[in-house]
Amino acid sequence: xxxxxxxxxxxxxxxxxxxxxGRAQAPQSVxxxxxxxxxxxxASTVALDTGARVGVYRAAGAATFYVNGAGVSLCHLQQYLGxxxxxxxxxxGNELLITQIEIGGPAEIAPxxxxxxxxxxxxxxxxxxxPYPYTAPTPAPYPYAYPATYPYTYYPTPAPYxxxxxxxxxxxGTIIVGxxxxxxxRGATGYLYRFPYYGRYYHxxxxxxxxxxxxxxxxxxxxxxxNGFWCR
Numbered sequence: 365x366x367x368x369x370x371x372x373x374x375x376x377x378x379x380x381x382x383x384x385x386g387r388a389q390a391p392q393s394v395x396x397x398x399x400x401x402x403x404x405x406x407a408s409t410v411a412l413d414t415g416a417r418v419g420v421y422r423a424a425g426a427a428t429f430y431v432n433g434a435g436v437s438l439c440h441l442q443q444y445l446g447x448x449x450x451x452x453x454x455x456x457g458n459e460l461l462i463t464q465i466e467i468g469g470p471a472e473i474a475p476x477x478x479x480x481x482x483x484x485x486x487x488x489x490x491x492x493x494x495p496y497p498y499t500a501p502t503p504a505p506y507p508y509a510y511p512a513t514y515p516y517t518y519y520p521t522p523a524p525y526x527x528x529x530x531x532x533x534x535x536x537g538t539i540i541v542g543x544x545x546x547x548x549x550r551g552a553t554g555y556l557y558r559f560p561y562y563g564r565y566y567h568x569x570x571x572x573x574x575x576x577x578x579x580x581x582x583x584x585x586x587x588x589x590x591n592g593f594w595c596r
Contacts, residue, residue, distance in 0.1 A: 424461040529589040537577025
């Protein structure tokens with residue numbers, strides 16, 4: 365049996381043209397240098413490039429694999445495609461089986477090609493004379509909403525006085541007669557008079573000290589200025 369193994373290994377060396385064969389681990393094994401090209405986990409095969417040719421070899425059931433001295437699985441060798449390795453094979457019948465692979469360096473994997481960015485295409489520029497789109501305003505629903513009204517101060521229509529009467533006496537305060545505001549004044553003779561305190565007369569006679577009168581003469585008859593003379 366040993367003679368058959370030695371003869372098979374001799375034919376392997378001659379066919380592959382290995383330049384050197386190292387010292388075998390066992391009498392039936394031989395070592396050579398190769399580059400790992402492919403690993404098939406399902407078929408348990410490794411494609412090895414010896415420089416003379418590329419061959420696919422099946423791993424023996426008890427084969428061992430090492431990367432930088434650490435034991436790994438066969439599938440782990442897929443990360444080292446292109447890496448140089450020391451390979452031990454043995455003959456089994458007419459087939460050469462891998463018994464051991466040792467990898468002592470990183471894989472020689474070519475760097476990925478740089479991706480060229482897509483050229484930038486600017487959006488089309490509208491012509492300078494292109495009109496801007498105009499959106500017509502939406503009409504208000506019917507019935508149309510009227511604008512909000514603002515509060516204002518209402519002044520009653522002033523009496524037709526032709527001149528401003530002069531207030532002679534002491535102003536007791538303001539009273540309301542017939543819905544109009546008057547100044548209640550006590551004259552020098554003791555009579556009570558009332559002067560208009562609304563409309564344009566309000567601005568003429570206005571004093572901040574004039575307050576509503578709540579005394580006993582609030583409802584007493586009073587004289588008033590009637591077109592140039594005093595009357596009740």
